Amino acid sequence: MAQTAKSDPERNEAIVRRFVREVVNEGNYATADELFADDYVRHDPSIPEEKRGPEGFKETVEMWRAGFPDVEMTLDETVAAGDLVAFRATETGTHEGEFMGIEPTGTRVDLTGNVMHRLENGRVAETWATFDMLGLFEQLGAVELPR
Template sequence: MVQQLNVEEQNKGLVRRFVREVVNGGDYDVVDELFATEYVRHDPSLPEEKRGPEGFKETVEMWRTAFPDVEMTIDAIVAEGDLVAFRATETGTHEGTFMGIEPTGKRVELTGNVMHRLEDGKLVETWASFDMLGLMEQLGAIEMAR
């Protein structure tokens, strides 16, 4: 049991490092270190699954280009076995084109849930779901009926 707890804590540490250094810090070299070559991301906001470290770099680059000051905060994190799940809040200023929406200069905040599967100390699979509808409303791309 102690060994499993240690692995789960190590996995949570790896996910925290990934958020700190890659998402918030833009250090793409860390992706090559932390992501398995067979990595796959399942995300309903993307037109297709992203595969491998390069696919993940494309996803982060899309966000960091549109929101250069993007910052993700892990609000809660849990681990069980080879899975690490967290609830997050992302903030940023819309300064670049995002999904066809020209820069608005608006400060945005969105929440989401992410689950990673790790194997041999590497991220191999991700399921991510963020409040893209809320983001589109904040950017003025849609208007919600009230």
């Protein structure tokens, strides 16, 4: 009996790795249409409103790539179980475009985060993401942390 995508953690992890490689790192937005459910939703405290559908995911990536055209996400650790795939990641890039109201600084940044995706029928249906935005804003000189 063949496993479904919901119960096939290895397949689900391969799907997540593919969208990170193709959409996030390479900017191939067409892949999001294939890999994200029409009713996809992203929960992310750094983005004021929930992003929905493949278009919502593409908007998020486009925002990052506009500010950091050379952005690259590295999956530092990945865990897949059932219909969930979670990872700890590092994003690097050079701040060459406006990002969240911050004018380009030319600063090379490192950003860490934790993300969990729920897959359904071989497509990403839901995401919970938490990235160290305070650390990012400090690297960009937008905030100064007390010492």
